Each structure stands twice: as structure tokens, then as C-alpha cells.
Amino acid sequence: MQAAPNILNTLNSVLTTELTSINRYFLHARMYRNWGFENLNNVSFKKSIKDMKQADELIERILMLGGLPNLQKLEALHIGENTQEMLACDEKFQIQQVAQLKDAVAVCETAQDYVSRNILNDLLAYEEDYLDWIETQQQLISTTGAENYLQSQISKGE
Numbered sequence: 001m002q003a004a005p006n007i008l009n010t011l012n013s014v015l016t017t018e019l020t021s022i023n024r025y026f027l028h029a030r031m032y033r034n035w036g037f038e039n040l041n042n043v044s045f046k047k048s049i050k051d052m053k054q055a056d057e058l059i060e061r062i063l064m065l066g067g068l069p070n071l072q073k074l075e076a077l078h079i080g081e082n083t084q085e086m087l088a089c090d091e092k093f094q095i096q097q098v099a100q101l102k103d104a105v106a107v108c109e110t111a112q113d114y115v116s117r118n119i120l121n122d123l124l125a126y127e128e129d130y131l132d133w134i135e136t137q138q139q140l141i142s143t144t145g146a147e148n149y150l151q152s153q154i155s156k157g158e
Contacts, residue, residue: 003065007116010107011062012070014120017097018055020075022048024093027079028086037153040083047130054123061119083153084146087137094131101127 029044059069078093080086101124108117141149 003067003113003116004111006107007111007113008062008065008067010104011058011065011116012067014100014104014123015055015058015062015069015071016073016075017100018051018058018123019071019073020077021051021093021097022055023074024048024077024079024090025051027077028090031079031086032083032153035083037083037150038155039153043133050126054126057119061116065116083150084138084141087134087141091131091134091138094127094134097127098124098131 025044025048029041029048032038032040032044059071062069078089080089101120105117105120105124108114108120137149140152144152
């Protein structure tokens with residue numbers, strides 16, 4: 001099955017974002033672990049693994065549509081130097097990713113590629129939930145103070 005070039009370009013663009021996200025959240029996980037924040041480590045590590053699975057799904061779809069997945073391109077990671085900066089960078093990244101996914105869904109809808117649209121809608125739902133989690137963490141920092149928030153992130157579990 002051969003897809004229209006705009007569908008393949010759109011899927012490859014989303015793939016680039018997912019590949020960037022894998023690296024971003026994996027690095028975050030290791031930074032959090034190094035600092036002793038096990039809760040944040042666990043969440044970021046799981047996000048990285050989920051992004052890897054999402055990237056795999058995109059790769060499979062691009063190949064099925066007769067395209068070539070571009071795994072060589074990554075965007076800048078924009079990593080903060082402390083937890084608050086990292087969450088702020090994550091929020092900005094997630095907002096951009098959600099907007100990108102909404103645009104990608106619209107492209108697929110217009111092209112009547114409903115399978116790709118459904119894959120992207122699933123990604124969109126997950127990324128919106130993760131954005132909500134980030135916003136909650138920022139609210140907790142604002143409400144409880146950075147020191148209390150970070151202390152709560154030391155224990156294992158979520």
C-alpha cells in the first residue's frame with residue numbers, strides 16, 4: 001500500500017518527536033535517579049518506554065504505507081538543570097507535541113487515512129494525559145514549595 005507523500009511526511013515528523021521524547025525522558029529518568037528522586041525516575045522511565053513503543057507503532061505504519069522511517073533526525077532535547085526547569089521544559093515540549101498531533105490527525109482525516117488517524121489519536125490521548133501530569137506536578141511545587149515537593153519524590157513508587 002502506497003500512501004500520499006503528505007501522510008508519510010506527517011508520520012515521519014511525529015516519529016521525530018517520539019524519538020526525541022524517548023531520549024529526553026530517558027535522560028530525565030537517569031538524572032532524577034542520580035539525585036535520589038525515585039518517583040520522578042519511575043515516571044520518566046515509563047514515559048521513555050511508552051514513547052519507544054509509540055515510535056515502533058509509527059515505524060510499522062510508515063513501512064506498511066511504503067515509506068521509509070527516518071530514525072536519524074532528532075530535535076534538541078532542552079534539558080533543565082533542576083527539577084523545576086526540567087518540568088518547565090517538559091511542559092513546553094508536551095504542548096508542542098499535542099499541537100503537532102492535532103495537526104497530524106487533521107492531515108490524516110483529510111486524506112481519509114483512518115488507520116493512521118486512529119494511531120495518532122491514541123498518541124494524542126496519552127500525551128494530553130502526560131501534559132496534565134506535568135501541570136499537576138508544577139501545581140504541587142507551587143502549593144507545597146519546591147523542597148517539600150522534592151522530598152515527596154524520594155520514596156519509591158508513584
